[in-house]
Amino acid sequence: VTDAATTGSGYGVLDDYKTLNTYSSNGTYYLYDVTKPMNGVIETFTAQNGSSLPGYYSVDSNNSWTAYSQAADVDAHAYAGKVYDYYKNTHNRNSFDNNGATIRSTVHYGSNYNNAFWNGSQMVYGDGDGSTFTSLSGALDVVAHELTHAVTERTAGLQYQYQSGALNESFSDVFGYFLDPGDYLMGEDVYTPGISGDALRSLSNPSKYGQPEHMNNYVNTSSDNGGVHTNSGIPNKAAYNTISSIGKAKAEKIYYRALTVYLTPTSNFSYARAALLQSAADLYGSGSSTYNSVKAAWDAVGVY
């Protein structure tokens, strides 16, 4: 029996229809995408609500991925492909290692697991408990957040603690916005399925969801690796200030350059300001309005 790349279809977490890059072998279909250039494979697994990784290939008998239990698999696979395409088409980066590394996701991790993460090798998504979250792969900004951790790990290597950790989190949120620019909200598509209009975080209004948005309100804590999900509100607000003044197209070039050229494992907020200013100068000139907008964005959050 011949093995072949195939096109399947199915429904995502929000019951949205989509086509899928799949693979058929011996009469079974796999969420295994071989369509990317330079052999960058994208593959999706299920942990079947266990906690061992990667678990089992997500499979289907007829390439029609329509079961409710397959929705998280469908979105993890489709959205990983979208994030791959973004980094390739916008930044000419071939996967998170810029060398065609296989992008692996596992869904249905754990039981009622209200989170998603990059474990150093792959992306992992819980199904949520149905109240705080629904399946987290159902949001493109979540998938972009997690895959950006992989890019960060292979470039700046920002240590996941205190200010460098808050920057690590912020860059994941900011690229989550670049993938899902309809609003400045984070996770809104999968957060509190019973409540509309809310989100886990907001780039434009961090304080609405309990985050500081000025250095004067930096939270000194040892919990959550030094408050990485709290203090990310400060660089997130600076990013909102930047994007709203210079636009997405320029902002994403500046953010990608800072992440891949200037930031280091121990960079703090002040260094991130300098890295973004240098990137703006490199790309648009040191006296440019773009440069001045980045400067104003960080002045406004009290980081110099």
Ligand SMILES: CCCCC[C@H](S)C(=O)N[C@@H](Cc1ccccc1)C(=O)N[C@@H](C)C(=O)O
């Ligand atoms: C397992 C240990 C914790 C890992 C934290 C991962 S990287 C993370 O930051 N996950 C995101 C998921 C996300 C992303 C965008 C939008 C919504 C939700 C996150 O923010 N997790 C929150 C719930 C947290 O860990 O506090």
Ligand SMILES: [Zn+2]
């Ligand atoms: Zn994260």
